[in-house]
Amino acid sequence: MDMVAGMAGGEGRPGEATPPDPLARLRAATAARRAAGLGRVLRPRTPDHDGLIDLASNDYLGLARDERLAEAAVRAAREWGTGSTGSRLVTGTTTLHADLEDRLRAFTGAARALVFSSGYLANLAAVATLGAGGLVVSDAGNHASIIDGCRLSRARVAVTPHRDVDAVEKALADRSEEHALVVTDAVFSVDGDLAPLRELHEAAVRHGALLLVDEAHSLGVTGERGQGAVHAAGLAGYPSVVITVTLSKALGAQGGAVLGAPEVVETLVDTGRPFIFDTGLAPSSAAAALAALDIVNAHPDLPGQARRHAAALARACADRGLAATDPAAAVVPVVLGPPEAALRAAAVFAEHGVRAGCFRPPSVPQGRSCLRLTARANLGPDDLAVIGRALTAVAEMKVNV
Ligand SMILES: Cc1ncc(COP(=O)(O)O)c(C=O)c1O
Numbered sequence: 001m002d003m004v005a006g007m008a009g010g011e012g013r014p015g016e017a018t019p020p021d022p023l024a025r026l027r028a029a030t031a032a033r034r035a036a037g038l039g040r041v042l043r044p045r046t047p048d049h050d051g052l053i054d055l056a057s058n059d060y061l062g063l064a065r066d067e068r069l070a071e072a073a074v075r076a077a078r079e080w081g082t083g084s085t086g087s088r089l090v091t092g093t094t095t096l097h098a099d100l101e102d103r104l105r106a107f108t109g110a111a112r113a114l115v116f117s118s119g120y121l122a123n124l125a126a127v128a129t130l131g132a133g134g135l136v137v138s139d140a141g142n143h144a145s146i147i148d149g150c151r152l153s154r155a156r157v158a159v160t161p162h163r164d165v166d167a168v169e170k171a172l173a174d175r176s177e178e179h180a181l182v183v184t185d186a187v188f189s190v191d192g193d194l195a196p197l198r199e200l201h202e203a204a205v206r207h208g209a210l211l212l213v214d215e216a217h218s219l220g221v222t223g224e225r226g227q228g229a230v231h232a233a234g235l236a237g238y239p240s241v242v243i244t245v246t247l248s249k250a251l252g253a254q255g256g257a258v259l260g261a262p263e264v265v266e267t268l269v270d271t272g273r274p275f276i277f278d279t280g281l282a283p284s285s286a287a288a289a290l291a292a293l294d295i296v297n298a299h300p301d302l303p304g305q306a307r308r309h310a311a312a313l314a315r316a317c318a319d320r321g322l323a324a325t326d327p328a329a330a331v332v333p334v335v336l337g338p339p340e341a342a343l344r345a346a347a348v349f350a351e352h353g354v355r356a357g358c359f360r361p362p363s364v365p366q367g368r369s370c371l372r373l374t375a376r377a378n379l380g381p382d383d384l385a386v387i388g389r390a391l392t393a394v395a396e397m398k399v400n401v
Helices: 003-008 024-035 067-080 095-108 119-131 144-153 165-173 197-206 262-271 283-298 302-319 339-351 381-400
Strands: 053-055 112-116 135-139 156-160 180-185 210-214 241-246 256-260 331-337 354-359 369-374
Touching: 053 381, 067 283, 095 112, 095 241, 095 256, 095 283, 112 119, 112 262, 119 135, 119 144, 119 180, 119 210, 119 241, 119 256, 119 262, 135 144, 135 165, 144 156, 144 180, 156 165, 165 180, 165 197, 180 197, 197 210, 256 262, 283 302, 302 331, 302 381, 331 339, 331 381, 339 354, 339 369, 339 381, 354 381
Parallel strands: 053 354, 135 156, 135 180, 180 210, 210 241
Antiparallel strands: 112 256, 241 256, 331 369, 354 369
């Protein structure tokens, strides 16, 4: 009998002492998380978000279900197949990947681009590879994929307080390592605020460091035509600036990319393990992202619409006494404190016909559980009226806690 299968069923060999149950500690930890309001549940949704207004996804430009993207994806799947068939260095680089890299490069103003199968892997590769053997200076609010890249780099990591340029400057000045990488989200994924990019760039240049900026929440939303926060800060194409993007949010597709100087891309191609040992992005996703870039170029008003709707959501929160900061892009957090309050507020939203993101530790620090509202370019006036009623109910819920 298969030993593992036998033990998993609680059936040790007759006459032998019962071995410890290897799943017991997992059950206990899960029970403890649930008791603390930190259990997580996967809820399969329908294509129309179960009939709710979507204020939870990262589909900032409303492109994820756009016919033009779907058509492009279908055509690519028919022509190229449903998978890229290999790692980028073997058979996983198609002419679609090369086109996409060229278009992303041109859109963001970077010298070169390298496409990955996700934004997570783009960050993992960029931080781990560019940080290895040196110092990585990372903002305390950075996304998990950056934190994991720091771990993988085995570099010394200095985590600096959120948006604290002086702390970055000090970490760079005090280092003994020869090279250093400063890494920050452009727009922070939960707080929705903007990193001080120009000041960080000045600090990085002064100390001979690279600046890596994750544009996951700013590409397609920030800047006049959605070219991202680095472009808006006038830093596009600077050799010391590296950016990472995801194709999975404003561009409505799937995948990611690292953009920067030729030396950066060449280093990642030669040595970036998350690049080398991963199957290339599916052709249909590359084609969908290309179609999204066509749309963004043809409709330069889309990013501004998403930003205006975010500002309207923030105003609606403030009008009801709910803490809201000025959103830098489309992310509008409503901080409620304990995880139970965030869960209750998400339920109130659902009762009003709106789906909001509900963020609890470890996705946010203790005491900062929140609803995360994400604006979309294609929200209508009726949607905003319904959302207003949901926010009123959450404000009343807060008063009554
Ligand atoms: C700031 C940030 N960076 C990177 C990622 C990862 O991108 P992807 O979802 O394409 O893997 C995300 C998405 O969740 C994110 O919010």
